[in-house]
Amino acid sequence: MAPQAGDSPIQCGGMDHHGRCALVIGAGIAGQAAAIALARAGLSVTIVDGPPPKKPSRAMSLWKNGRAALDKLLDDARHVATLPTHALDLVEVRSFAGDLLWPFPAGAWSGPGSARSVWHDDLIDCLSRRSKALGVVHQEGALWCLSDDGARVDAVLRSGQELQADVVIGADGLHSRVREHLLGPEAPHDLGQEMTCGRISISADKLPAWLCAPGQLLGPGRAFACQSERARFIATRLGDDVAWMATCMLGESIEAAFVGAAPAVGVLLNCKPRTPAFRLHDRPLAARWVRGGVGLLGESAHPMTPELGQGACLSLEDAVVLNECVARLGPRPGLAAVFDCAAVVTATCASFG
Numbered sequence: 211m212a213p214q215a216g217d218s219p220i221q222c223g224g225m226d227h228h229g230r231c232a233l234v235i236g237a238g239i240a241g242q243a244a245a246i247a248l249a250r251a252g253l254s255v256t257i258v259d260g261p262p263p264k265k266p267s268r269a270m271s272l273w274k275n276g277r278a279a280l281d282k283l284l285d286d287a288r289h290v291a292t293l294p295t296h297a298l299d300l301v302e303v304r305s306f307a308g309d310l311l312w313p314f315p316a317g318a319w320s321g322p323g324s325a326r327s328v329w330h331d332d333l334i335d336c337l338s339r340r341s342k343a344l345g346v347v348h349q350e351g352a353l354w355c356l357s358d359d360g361a362r363v364d365a366v367l368r369s370g371q372e373l374q375a376d377v378v379i380g381a382d383g384l385h386s387r388v389r390e391h392l393l394g395p396e397a398p399h400d401l402g403q404e405m406t407c408g409r410i411s412i413s414a415d416k417l418p419a420w421l422c423a424p425g426q427l428l429g430p431g432r433a434f435a436c437q438s439e440r441a442r443f444i445a446t447r448l449g450d451d452v453a454w455m456a457t458c459m460l461g462e463s464i465e466a467a468f469v470g471a472a473p474a475v476g477v478l479l480n481c482k483p484r485t486p487a488f489r490l491h492d493r494p495l496a497a498r499w500v501r502g503g504v505g506l507l508g509e510s511a512h513p514m515t516p517e518l519g520q521g522a523c524l525s526l527e528d529a530v531v532l533n534e535c536v537a538r539l540g541p542r543p544g545l546a547a548v549f550d551c552a553a554v555v556t557a558t559c560a561s562f563g
Contacts, residue, residue, distance in 0.1 A: 233258065233365055233375035235353050236382035239330075240521045242337035243529035244379045246283050249344035250535040253377065256347040257369065267331040268407050268485075268516075269446050269453030271298060271316075276523030277326065279530045284340055293336040295326035296448040306438040308472030327433070328449050330377040333522070353382070356391045377482065378504045379532075381525070383493055386510035392501050398491035398513075405454045405516065406464050408484040415481045417452065421474055428452055428474070436475065441467040443475050454478050455516065460489065463503035469502025490515055507532065 232248045234241050237259035245255045272295065273278065284290050300319035304310055316325040344349065351367040354376060358364075365373045381386020384398055412422050422428050433446040442464070447455040456479070460466030464487070468475050496511045507524035 214384070230254070230376050231374075232256070232377040232379065233373055234379045234381055235259070235365075235388050236380070236386075236508075236510075237262075237348065238381065238383060238508075239333060239337065240383075240510070240525035240528065241379075241381035242334065242341050243283055243526050244381050244507050245341045245346045246337065246344060246534060247379070247529040248379070249341065249346050249538060250283075250285070251533050253536070254345070255341075256349055256373065256375075257341070257423035258351045258353065258365075258373070259382075260347050260352050261350060262334075267329045267409060267449055268455070269327055269409075270330050270333070270522055271446075271519040272326045272333075273519065273523055274325070276520075276526050279523065280524035282530045283526060283533070284336075286340075289336065289340045289343075292339065293328065294327045294449075296333055297431040298325040298327045298433060300433070302427065302432070302434040304434055304436040306436050306441075306471055308436065308474070314431075327446050327453075328442055329448065329453075330522075332474050353387045356388065356504060358482070358504055360502055363503045376503055380504065380506045380510045383509050384493065384513050386506070389496060389506055389510050392498060392504060392506065393496065394557055396493070398493050401490045401492055401515070402460045403457050404487040404489045405455055405457045405490055406445070406479060406484050406487045407453070408478065408483045409453070410452045410478060412450055412452060417477065417481075421448070421477060422452070434474070436472055437449060438471075441471075443468065443471065445474070445478055447527060452478065457490065469491075 229394065230252070231254040233244045234248070234255060241257055241259060245257050249255045265367050280293075282289060283464075297317060299315070301314040302310055302316060303312040336377060338348075351369055351371065354366045354368045356363060356365050363375050363378045365375065365378060367373070371384045378388065380386050380439045382388055386451040410417065417428075420426060425432060426432075427434050428447045430447060433444065435442070435444045437443065440459050443454065445452055456464050456468065458464055464479060468479060492515060493513050496506055499506045499511050507528045511522055511528070512524065514521050514524075
């Protein structure tokens with residue numbers, strides 16, 4: 211059911227001295243990074259998103275490109291220092307049964323200490339603190355529809371509230387409403403797989419020394435991955451905790467999928483809590499990233515499945531490019547000029563990598 215029309219449209223977050231304001235849909239990593247990028251370029255910014263879901267925190271990797279982009283966005287050692295990160299020195303790729311196939315020296319791959327592990331919630335909190343320090347307004351709500359007359363963009367929320375902005379950035383993820391506005395209805399592709407994640411305290415859950423002692427499979431700075439044709443498992447050490455994620459075919463239980471797997475997998479799967487299983491989807495790279503004053507950023511434009519370890523890193527890179535383009539173009543930037551370089555955004559992987 212369509213929302214009821216409200217009062218006259220509200221200007222998002224006031225305006226800067228050039229009269230420019232921006233609306234960011236989505237308050238995840240991509241949305242917070244986009245808000246920081248636009249605020250640092252001189253725009254007045256409002257973020258709109260629903261309440262964060264309540265589930266165990268997930269771990270993620272910050273590779274050299276993501277760390278370089280994050281440093282550029284935060285641009286302040288005090289904010290960088292508030293983000294707890296953990297060394298990721300060695301990732302062992304193993305057979306399903308546990309035999310070593312390939313030791314990947316992640317920490318030295320592109321420079322000493324270049325890879326770090328971080329909790330997803332910690333990164334969100336760090337970016338959120340920085341965006342608020344820059345004056346970004348955070349508003350709870352869900353987007354219903356957008357309209358663009360070529361000069362301003364009107365956004366209608368499900369509550370019926372109307373917001374106006376010069377620029378709207380869709381950073382609302384795989385099921386993006388902003389992408390639907392640009393490209394029309396397009397259901398994500400169901401991969402026929404589901405994923406479960408877990409976070410384990412080494413001491414509280416009494417993980418064995420043969421697994422977590424220094425130099426062992428999940429010793430400090432270590433991670434391992436194994437897979438069969440139908441299942442994948444990745445575990446990472448972050449300080450005093452271990453994070454894991456397991457993927458199996460839809461309809462098969464995680465426990466059944468990993469019968470016969472390396473002993474470490476069974477030990478970790480027996481620990482709680484874990485997230486409820488969620489289905490994995492994918493989309494192709496968006497054919498266009500902009501129309502008028504509306505653009506896409508992060509997984510709204512180029513989604514990827516979690517085990518690739520680059521979704522957040524590329525979202526941070528997108529935001530750096532957005533900041534540099536908007537700042538360079540001056541007052542009332544045209545998003546078409548900014549995102550003329552959808553190719554530039556993806557090409558920057560090489561410049562940061």
